[in-house]
Amino acid sequence: MKAIIEEWFHEYSDDLYGWAYHKTSSKEVAEDLVQETFLSAVKGLKKFQNKSNPKTWLFAILNNKIIDHYRKKAKSAAVNNERLEHKYTNTTDSFFDSNQNWKVSGSEVAWEEEVHLLDNSEFKKTLDQCVDKLPDNWRLAVVSKYLTDKTTDQICQEMNVNVSNYWQIVHRSKLMLKKCIDNNWKH
Amino acid sequence: MRITEMVESKEDTELSFTERIKYRTHLAFCKTCRSYEKQSALIDRALSRLMSSTPKNSEPMDDAAKKKILDKIKRNEN
Numbered sequence: 263m264k265a266i267i268e269e270w271f272h273e274y275s276d277d278l279y280g281w282a283y284h285k286t287s288s289k290e291v292a293e294d295l296v297q298e299t300f301l302s303a304v305k306g307l308k309k310f311q312n313k314s315n316p317k318t319w320l321f322a323i324l325n326n327k328i329i330d331h332y333r334k335k336a337k338s339a340a341v342n343n344e345r346l347e348h349k350y351t352n353t354t355d356s357f358f359d360s361n362q363n364w365k366v367s368g369s370e371v372a373w374e375e376e377v378h379l380l381d382n383s384e385f386k387k388t389l390d391q392c393v394d395k396l397p398d399n400w401r402l403a404v405v406s407k408y409l410t411d412k413t414t415d416q417i418c419q420e421m422n423v424n425v426s427n428y429w430q431i432v433h434r435s436k437l438m439l440k441k442c443i444d445n446n447w448k449h
Numbered sequence: 450m451r452i453t454e455m456v457e458s459k460e461d462t463e464l465s466f467t468e469r470i471k472y473r474t475h476l477a478f479c480k481t482c483r484s485y486e487k488q489s490a491l492i493d494r495a496l497s498r499l500m501s502s503t504p505k506n507s508e509p510m511d512d513a514a515k516k517k518i519l520d521k522i523k524r525n526e527n
Contacts, residue, residue: 267522275515280507293510297518304525362451364481374487380495389495408493409500414461429458436457440488 267304270316275300277317278324285328285405287394295331299324325409332405333420336398346397354437371444385447392442400435403428452482456489 275296282292302323303310310319336343359365379385393401399421406417418428452475455464464472476482 267526268519271515271519271522275518276507276509279510283507289511293514293518296510297521300518300522301525304522358451358453364453364479364485366481372484374484374491377491379491380498386495386499389492389499393496393499404496405500408496425462429454429461433451433454433457436489436492437453439492440485443492 267300267307270303270320271300274317274320278320281321282324282328286331291331295324295327298327302327322410329402329406329410329420332398332402336402339398343397343399347399350397350400350438351434353441354434357437357441371447373443373447385443388443388447389439392439392446395442396435396438400431400438403431404435407432452476452479453485456482456486 278299279292279296282295283289286292286295299320303320306323310316357365373379393404396404402421403417406412406420412420414425414428418425421428423431452472455468455472459472476486
């Protein structure tokens with residue numbers, strides 16, 4: 263039983279590291295997260311009981327560690343973040359007129375019908391870069407929503423916001439992502 | 450609540466009857482809203498995929514880092 267974690271380490275550590283690096287862009291942070299993942303796995307091995315695939319289980323632990331990392335980062339840069347959030351809130355508000363209707367410039371790019379974009383690697387890359395540009399707290403909301411199967415209530419509790427604040431963050435983040443795709447994605 | 454905001458929150462919280470009517474009526478006359486509704490759904494699906502796709506050609510972890518972690522695992526197992 264004991265050596266099983268070591269076996270998993272040899273088998274999956276590179277995949278886990280690659281994923282952590284991809285999500286944090288830091289070698290040191292990625293190594294730390296992989297280490298924490300395996301130490302949690304050692305502690306929680308009894309809970310695992312071969313119920314799922316070990317790789318799936320390890321990735322679920324890692325994803326939670328990645329979110330913890332984003333949360334800590336958002337906390338430590340709170341002042342800067344507030345400034346950025348304020349700026350981005352102004353930006354997203356400026357998409358609408360005083361009646362809360364979309365301002366239309368006529369130069370909008372239509373990409374909504376292009377379902378094949380989901381398989382387009384350039385589009386994915388653009389979206390990935392756009393997510394990285396979001397303020398830490400907004401990115402935390404987006405990553406928590408799409409990376410894990412956490413419920414809205416859980417995410418709100420962890421982020422210490424109420425549900426309507428949370429939806430507003432998701433809403434503004436998606437408006438920024440739309441804008442960022444409009445600006446940066448070349449057909 | 451801004452109409453566009455409903456695009457996002459309606460997937461989680463059901464809109465009330467009045468809100469639903471307001472939403473549908475507004476969208477019937479708002480081309481940008483209809484386009485955003487679709488873009489928002491597309492972004493949703495793209496984000497879900499993006500978050501679950503493993504990157505290609507990623508570098509393996511340093512051997513030194515691996516050894517360090519493996520040592521820690523062994524110590525914690527005992």
